[in-house]
Amino acid sequence: MGRRLKFNVFRYNPQDSNSVPHTDKFFLEETESMTLFIALTQIREEKDPSLQFDFCCRAGICGSCGMVINGRPGLACKTLTRELPDEITLMPLPVFKLIGDLSVDTGTWFRAMNEKVGSWIHTGKTFNPNVEEEKMDNALAEEIYELERCVECGCCVASCGTANMREDFIGAVALNRIARFMLDPRDRRNERDYFEVIGTDEGIFGCMGLLACEDVCPKDLPLQDQLGILRRKMGWTAIKGLFRFKQ
Amino acid sequence: MAGERVAIEAASAGFKATCLSIVPPRRSHSSAAQGGMQASLANCCMGEGDCTDTHFEDTVKGSDWGCDQEVARLFAETAPEAVREMAFWGIPWNRVVAGRSTYFKGGKKHEKVEPAEKKGLITARSFGGTAKWRTCYTSDGTGHTLLYTMDNKVVELGVTVHDRMEVISLVHDGHTCFGAVARCLKTGALKSYLAKATLIATGGYGRIYRETTNAVINEGSGAIIALDTEIVPLGNPEAIQFHPTGIVPTNILVTEGCRGDGGTLLDVNEKRFMPEYEPEKEELASRDVVSRWMTHHIRRGFGVKSPYGDHLWLDIRHLGARHIKTKLREVEEICNNFLGVDPVTQLIPVRPAQHYTMAGVRTNKDGAAYGLKGLFAAGEAACWDLHGFNRLGGNSLAETVVAGKIVGKKIAEFLQGHEIQFSSAIVRDAVARNHEGIDRLITGKDGNENVYEVRNAIQEELMERVGIFRNGKDLQKAVDNLQEIYHRAKKVGLRTSGIGVSPELALALKIKGMVKLALCVAYGALKRNESRGCHAREDYLARDDRDWLKRTLATWKQGDDLPTLSYEPVSEVIELPPGERGYGACKIITCDGEILGD
DSSP states (O other): OOOEEEEEEEEOOTTOTTOOOEEEEEEEEOOTTOBHHHHHHHHHHHTOTTOOOOOSSSSSSSOTTEEEETTEEEESTTOBGGGSOSEEEEEOOSSSEEEETTEEEHHHHHHHHHHHHTOSOOOSOOOOTTSOOOOOOHHHHHHHHHHHTOOOOSHHHHTOHHHHHOTTOOHHHHHHHHHHHHHOTTOOOOHHHHHHHHSSTTTGGGOOSOOHHHHHOTTOOOHHHHHHHHHHHHHHHHHHHHHHHHO | OHHHHHHHHHHHTTOOOEEEESSOGGGSGGGGOOSOEEOOOOOSGGGTTOOHHHHHHHHHHHTTTOSOHHHHHHHHHHHHHHHHHHHHHTOOOOBOOOEEEEEEETTEEEEEEEOGGGTTSBOOBOOTTOSSOOEEOSTTOHHHHHHHHHHHHHHHHTOEEEESEEEEEEEEOSSBEEEEEEEETTTOOEEEEEOSSEEEOOOOOGGGSSSBSSOTTOSOHHHHHHHTTSSSOEEOTTOEEEEEEEETTTOOBOOTHHHHTTOEEEOTTSOBOHHHHOTTTGGGSOHHHHHHHHHHHIIIIISBOOTTOOBEEEEOGGGOHHHHHHHSHHHHHHIIIIIOOOTTTSOEEEEEEEEEEOOEEEBOTTSBBSSSBTEEEOGGGEEOSSSTTOOOTTHHHHHHHHHHHHHHHHHHHHHTTOOOOOOHHHHHHHHHHHHHHHHHHHHTTTOOBOHHHHHHHHHHHHHHHSSSEEOHHHHHHHHHHHHHHHHHHTTBOOSSOOOTTOHHHHHHHHHHHHHHHHHHHHHHHHHOOSOBTTBEETTBOSEETTTOOEEEEEEOOTTOSSOEEEEEESOSOOSSOSOOOSSSOOOEEOTTSOEEOO
8 A cells, every 4th residue: 555656558559650659657656456457547547548458347357458567468457556566567468469559459369260270169960949958967067168268368379489479370279279179079070170270380289388378377277288188189190190191 | 249149140041240349249248247047947956847937927026027028928938948059059058967965045055956867957056036046057157158159159150240349320311220330449440331230239338337347348339329319219227237246346246146056145243134134035036125135234334344335245155165166266266356355265345336237229029129220239238128127137148148049030030131222421421420529529629528527427426316225306416417417528528639549539429428328317217206126216115006017218309408208018918917026025006006015
């Protein structure tokens, strides 16, 4: 309580021909349980109404407010200022296209990602409204939900060494999505089908194993395990494919 | 989510659908719905014997007989199929686990046995105001999984989505809607979209209240553009729900599933108080009733003092770490992140916060808006009217999916062989009007009122005088003050250049509309001289079925500073005649004028 916080905020409005990338400083008195949502809203409403950033649910659920907070990607809404030093530096997430200031275009990136990995149940069946649902073990449902908790905030992508170097790397978020569908018996794709999507160095073999993705994931998804499992499975699929080819 | 469900239906019927979304669709506020979706599958043992009739009855009672009963019937009948369809599309619904297990009710442990033959079918949890366990769920991230699965389907079908696109007005000629003018929130550019059918699915308008569980995008843009037509009415604008358990101070929601799963409410003495007020339903009476008793209990001096005002406690400690970590994960995260409270060992500070607008763009049972051909609405943005004066928990997610399915089908039928002629003049004029409005705000031609101060004034007024308990004197004052605020809103000017996305401009474009909405709420409430569901008048304590079994319709004529109100019967078909809800005891003036209870 009572701290005077200094915010260094990245500024650039690409729509304004007079705008050049720079950093603006703002000062705020810290209040109890202050989050970066509260702080940035206060800066916009009281100091600079042109400041761009993205919040939606402000409860850590929707994934809108990913940004780089003192060098580390995270969700701004659930970051409490009391966990940060007096000086707070905020930058937009890298990899994604900048819209302005702290706001980046995650929508376009994730739509393309979802198209690329075929993020839906692939089934030859059609829905029959007149029959009972197919049964599923509750433990499996919970396992699927565990991976489905991803909020597509982009923090894993922004923190990824490979994604920062190469535009075509699909990132931990996409690999986790594939892992989610591999668990799901409703999805009829087999390992060869998944291999087609992620069995390249744009996919699982591009991962350098730095695992910042797991460190920064605001939903604590088990990305390290999933990447390991996928690498092993896809490695085997590659070897089996090689063998089949030679025959 | 309702919007995407409609788009899926239209696209599946072979039409080209385009979704305009203010945020990337997976970030919509539907994702924040935690607890679940009601459908009478009757798979779990506590749901045994459940059927669409019971779901219908619970919904009508929950609405305090304010809903359209034909819609409630249609909804209850379709919900089970809709849940199964979502399962087919990929929802990892929690499933029935066979055998013995324990559950909590009223703070006490009970035992149940799930039969082996139901193992693996979709299970359900208990929610307020329901006779059976009917709320299907995926942990407490049901909205999230539904929204993701819905958007997966949208991606699969290749439906076009233009995200960060905010509609600022409808294009119409007074008879037919031709589409909308939208502002791109990536560049600030205006764009017009022409369509044979236009659907409003923009959620609620909770952000006109200061203390709300709603996402920051829920500023009512869909209701505003409808009101701006001068023709399309809002249904029951005064019907605003307060949820019992917003956390203090941030008003973030913790799910009704907490109480459904056996959590209790405690006062300053850490004593349960709901059994005293509601011996039958206790903590699981409907939301309007629980919120009212909580406020009443705080007023009696049993609140917990805090720098953010008095609150009460939600106790889920007895549910145990395992239950909380698997079935109430978001709740655990929210408490830890935003309160520094571990709900496994500590109490959660809660009090009622604005949560839902039963109000919305008035439509018929096909989802077609009153007044303009080719305009539709669905989900929270619509007054379909499934919820009347109180929505049951678990019926909002269900409405997005079920209404989306039904209205989508109706739109596809409407489009079959339907052709219209677009007038370029009408489109040009609509775009020109919006450009002019933007220029006036940027140049400060009308004044230099600060848009944030005007918004704060609206929120303050509604919090102070149009909340859980209402009375004629305060409501009149609220209307008077809001009229003044409306005149201030007309004089807003930007403090910044407005170049590009400009968050200040985005709010300034809505601010007059937000005051209009606030006036519709306050004026509708002032004129309704009875208490029904969430609308609790201290000066009219009775539910008056003789004079008020009707729905408010509010339109706004240009140049006025008050809405024009008219009324229609709540329901053409009355399958379940008005009676007692079984909770929230209050005086009732029957249709025949007889006075029941006190």
